Every structure is written in structure tokens, then in C-alpha cells.
Amino acid sequence: MVLTKEPCIGLGIGFFVHGLFFARMFAAVPKEPGVRYMDRLRHYYPVSNYSAVSEICNAIYSLFSCVLVIADTYKTGSDKFLTISFTLDTFFCTFWFLNFFVGFYMASSKMRYLLSLQAFVDVVTVGPTFIILILDATSDSSENQVRDYEVLKIVRVLRLLRLSRTFDFLTSRHPQSGTSAVNIQFMKMILNLIVALMVLSGFFNFLVAQQDIDWGEGQGHLPFHTSMYFCVVAFTTVGFGDVTPPDALGRLIVIAMIITFVCLIPVQTARIAYLISIKPRYNGHVSIDKGSRHLILSCDDCGIPSAVVLLKEMTRHLDRALMPHVVLLIPCEASEAAKALILMIGGESAATYLRGDARSAQHRAAAHTRLLTAIRYRPPPLLPLRSAKDLARARLERATAVFIISDRFAADTTAQDGTALVRAVAVKQAAPDVRLFCLVCHAAAREQLARLGVAPAGVVCQGRIVQALAAHACTSPGFSTLLTNMITNSE
Structure with missing residues (x-):
């Protein structure tokens, strides 16, 4: 064998x-x-x-x-x-x-x-x-x-x-790389075309070997470069005729290939055209009437699930008519999760998606590193972190409140807290009087936010909540069960 x-x-x-x-x-x-x-x-x-x-x-x-x-x-x-x-x-x-x-x-x-x-x-x-x-x-x-x-x-x-x-x-792993969704979709279209050509070339090679026929390169033999050349010539409708399928099955497959490519290209280009059409909207400014209220929600794309929970609670306790306009300030193109969040709030009339960040691009890396160290060792330095362009687009000076959210399910929650601290510094320097609320993962980040002037009542710390619940469960047996039943019944 x-x-x-x-x-x-x-x-x-x-x-x-x-x-x-x-x-x-x-x-x-x-x-x-x-x-x-x-x-x-x-x-x-x-x-x-x-x-x-x-x-x-x-x-x-x-x-x-x-x-x-x-x-x-x-x-x-x-x-x-x-x-x-x-x-x-x-x-x-x-x-x-x-x-x-x-x-x-x-x-x-x-x-x-x-x-x-x-x-x-x-x-x-x-x-x-x-x-x-x-x-x-x-x-x-x-x-x-x-x-x-x-x-x-x-x-x-x-x-x-x-x-x-x-x-x-x-x-999706690097939504802040600066590559727009249009460029990504264009590269994806090129990749799909190359993959389709490679698959069809391999299939024609397999077909020639199985049927033992001659396509111009010898009986039962078709080198890969020849099959690729044939696919490109057939796809572009040039048709030189130097390599041709001699049997009916091969010709039927060529017909199916051309139809597939004719359908594939318009679908891909339509997607690119759609992204180009919505790009000015995501890169524009917030249009808020004078006297209207709006709040800014700043997070990464991975923090959207936490934002969904937050906004669900808001809509549950507030009449939709009294709900302020929500501005999502996220440093990447709108994902499917972000679009679903906008629909949940009430559509584009109730929410605006802006591609941007409270952090300035030139200070993100340095400030992020320093504040990660600051979480553990020292108060964060007040660096010139304002991103005037993105914060101005979100109308920060007229905002009712700003919410900064860390992703508690992230692999590195400390890094998430560091990013939240950088954004908090930028917002406080741009508008010291704005109401700022932060959702962080570790108690150390809560202490740093207090040094920045963020009111303790405006900081929700997951680690502190877990510690408090554990302490109550020890001092009052049955407390955790009672709390769980209350939450379950409220849902």
C-alpha cells in the first residue's frame, strides 16, 4: 500500500x-x-x-x-x-x-x-x-x-x-487601522476574483486529467498556468482560441463560469458603491437643532454589546419622545452590530453614527501606554489629548452627557480601561463642565477617573460590583439568590 x-x-x-x-x-x-x-x-x-x-x-x-x-x-x-x-x-x-x-x-x-x-x-x-x-x-x-x-x-x-x-x-481585528470600508471591500473583491480563478483553474486541470482529453497541451495534461490563462481569457471575453475545451462538458462549465463572473462583479461593485454613498454620512457632523438634547457614546466596536445594555435601560425608563439623540463615536466603519444598535434606538432619526474617536491620532499610542502604567502605579499625566476634529463633529460643547464604555469581555480588560482613561482625559480637557459617565472593568481605573474629576457616581466599575456582591453574599447568606431572582423577574 x-x-x-x-x-x-x-x-x-x-x-x-x-x-x-x-x-x-x-x-x-x-x-x-x-x-x-x-x-x-x-x-x-x-x-x-x-x-x-x-x-x-x-x-x-x-x-x-x-x-x-x-x-x-x-x-x-x-x-x-x-x-x-x-x-x-x-x-x-x-x-x-x-x-x-x-x-x-x-x-x-x-x-x-x-x-x-x-x-x-x-x-x-x-x-x-x-x-x-x-x-x-x-x-x-x-x-x-x-x-x-x-x-x-x-x-x-x-x-x-x-x-x-x-x-x-x-x-475586523484592526478596525482602527485607518483603512476605510471601501478599500477593504475593494481588496475583498480582488481576493474573491483571484480565489474564483484559482478554483476554476484547478477544476479544469482535474477535468482534463479525469477525461484524458487534449486542450492543446497534450493528452490528459493541462499545466496550471495554462488553465489559469484560459480562465482569464474566457472571463474577460477576449477568447484567443489557442486553448479551448474540446468536449461538451468543458464548454458547459465555461458558460457557467462566465455567467458566475458576470453576476459576481456587479454584486461586489454595488457593495462598494453603497459604502461610498454612506461614507460622507459617517464622516460628517451631527445635525442637532438648537435647544435639543443629545448624548455622546464613545467606545470601540467590541464595546457595542455593553452599549446595547446601557441604551436598553435608558429606553426602558424613559419615554422614547424624551430620549435624547444618541451620537455613537466609534473609530471604525459601522459594523452590523452598530447598525442593529441604531435600529434598536429608533433609526437614524434618533441616533447618529460618526466614525471617529475622542483620542487624537498622534497621541493615542503614547498616551495609551502611559495610562496603562498609570492604572497600576501613578496618576495619569494631563497630556494634550484633544481630538478637536472628532469631538467638534460630535458637538461636544452642546452635549448633555458623554458615556465612555470599556468592553468587559475583552481579552485584555486593562487595555480597555486604559483606552477609556485616554478618552476621559480628552473629553475633560475639551469640555471640563460636561457630564461624564464611564463604564470600566477594574477598581484602579475608577480611582484614576476620580483624580481626573469624574464624579464617583458617574463611574460604574465591574470589579467593584463583583467584590461588593461577594461581600454581601458572605455577610448575608441568600443575598445573591434574592438579587438573581429580582433581576430574573424584572426581565
Whole structure:
């Protein structure tokens, strides 16, 4: 048996290495009293380094898998090459196999996850490898093994579809990088085109090898550069005619390819046009009538869930007609969560989204580092942190109040508190008399805000609340149960 021993070794090593990685990830989830492990995992994993490493491995494995396909079009028939490539396949597939079940475990809706494109790609690209490995282990025919290996060629190319997910993840990890949503969408369109061309090129190569036909490069042989050249020529409707599909199946596939590209490009360009149309609105100013009230809510995109809770409480206790206009000052393009928040408040008539930050760009890094140190050791220095442009766009001088929110589910809550302190300094220097409210995670940040002149009643500290509840539970048994029942009944 040609392909049995080495792939099994790759399978064992893959499960050991990748299993250890995911086990460490599950063990690293921070403890939060009163919060279920599943909720903590769902909030921790997307912002942790484990998710970044996972997506980077996903991209590297997908690209390397495609490289194996390209190399195979120039070096075929070698048992050694088949063995090495199949061994690497099994190693890669152990990661995708475990990653699939981790995603399924964390999914809030299991059925929706199973019906998603991500799950489909996982099943289609991982399942055949394990099936072929089992079949080869029970078969003595090397011809069957090589034939099964040919099936993996198209499966490997399909793995490039994962790159779009990795690109979305990496761009969402750095929403403050300054790259606009228009540029991101344009790069995503280029990536989708490249992935589609690569997938189709691999498919045509697989088709030629399976049907043993001649497309102009020899019987049953089509190098990858030739298949890529054919796809580009066909897609651009140039049609030189030097490489042509001789059979009906190949021509039908070419027709489907052209129709797909004709539909794909307008959809992508329409998305770019939409982002261009809304860009002036997000980069504009707040239009508030004289005498009207408005409040400013400043946070990162990851802090939107906390903002949702805050605004829900406001709308619960205030009549919607008395609710002040809400200005969301967030340093990235409006995400789906931000749009949902605007709809919850009452639409664009009740809320305005501004892409900006209370921190000035030139002082963000230095001030952030100093204030992180200040949380632990000394009072924060009063640096010239005003971002006059963004604060003026939000009409800070006329604001009823400013809310600064830290994300309590972030992997580094101290960094979140440091960012909140920088924003508080900037707001206080720009408008000393404005009412400022802060939601922070640690008691040390609360003390620093008090030194800045923020009233203690305007600071909500999660760590202090947890400590107080624990103390009350010790002195008054049953207090935590009573409080839980009251909260449950109020909801």
C-alpha cells in the first residue's frame, strides 16, 4: 500500500499538535463570576490571540494545499510526491476537523452553523481526505489509491474559499487601522476574483486529467498556468482560441463560469458603491437643532454589546419622545452590530453614527501606554489629548452627557480601561463642565477617573460590583439568590 503509513503518521501528529492548541485555548478562557462558560468562550475567543493564530493557520494551510495542486500539474506520477502531499493533507485536515467542531460547539444556533458556507467548505474539503485514507487502508490496489488521490486535487483548490473568511477576520481585528470600508471591500473583491480563478483553474486541470482529453497541451495534461490563462481569457471575453475545451462538458462549465463572473462583479461593485454613498454620512457632523438634547457614546466596536445594555435601560425608563439623540463615536466603519444598535434606538432619526474617536491620532499610542502604567502605579499625566476634529463633529460643547464604555469581555480588560482613561482625559480637557459617565472593568481605573474629576457616581466599575456582591453574599447568606431572582423577574 503506497499511501497508508505516512499519512497515518501525519494524522497522529496533526491531532496531537492541533488538539493541544485548542485544549490550551479552552483552558485560557478567563473566569467571570456569574457568567456561563459558554458565554465567556464566545466573547473571549474572537478577540483572543488564539483566534488570530487559528485564522492565520487556516490561511497558510489553504495556500499550501493549493501549492500542492499547482506543483502536481508539473510533476505527476511520482509515488514519493503523492505520499508527501497526502501526508500533508491529513495533517492540515486535522486542524480543519477540530476547528469545525470548535465552531459548532460555540455556535449559538447549531443548525444555522451547519447550513453556513463555512461549514459546507469544511465538510466538502475535509471529509474526502479521511474517507480516502480509510479506503486506502483497506485496499491493496495502488491504482485505486492514485485515482482517489486525483479526487483530492479539486478538494484542495476549494480550500481557498477559506481565505475570504480569514480576510474578514483580520480586517475586523484592526478596525482602527485607518483603512476605510471601501478599500477593504475593494481588496475583498480582488481576493474573491483571484480565489474564483484559482478554483476554476484547478477544476479544469482535474477535468482534463479525469477525461484524458487534449486542450492543446497534450493528452490528459493541462499545466496550471495554462488553465489559469484560459480562465482569464474566457472571463474577460477576449477568447484567443489557442486553448479551448474540446468536449461538451468543458464548454458547459465555461458558460457557467462566465455567467458566475458576470453576476459576481456587479454584486461586489454595488457593495462598494453603497459604502461610498454612506461614507460622507459617517464622516460628517451631527445635525442637532438648537435647544435639543443629545448624548455622546464613545467606545470601540467590541464595546457595542455593553452599549446595547446601557441604551436598553435608558429606553426602558424613559419615554422614547424624551430620549435624547444618541451620537455613537466609534473609530471604525459601522459594523452590523452598530447598525442593529441604531435600529434598536429608533433609526437614524434618533441616533447618529460618526466614525471617529475622542483620542487624537498622534497621541493615542503614547498616551495609551502611559495610562496603562498609570492604572497600576501613578496618576495619569494631563497630556494634550484633544481630538478637536472628532469631538467638534460630535458637538461636544452642546452635549448633555458623554458615556465612555470599556468592553468587559475583552481579552485584555486593562487595555480597555486604559483606552477609556485616554478618552476621559480628552473629553475633560475639551469640555471640563460636561457630564461624564464611564463604564470600566477594574477598581484602579475608577480611582484614576476620580483624580481626573469624574464624579464617583458617574463611574460604574465591574470589579467593584463583583467584590461588593461577594461581600454581601458572605455577610448575608441568600443575598445573591434574592438579587438573581429580582433581576430574573424584572426581565
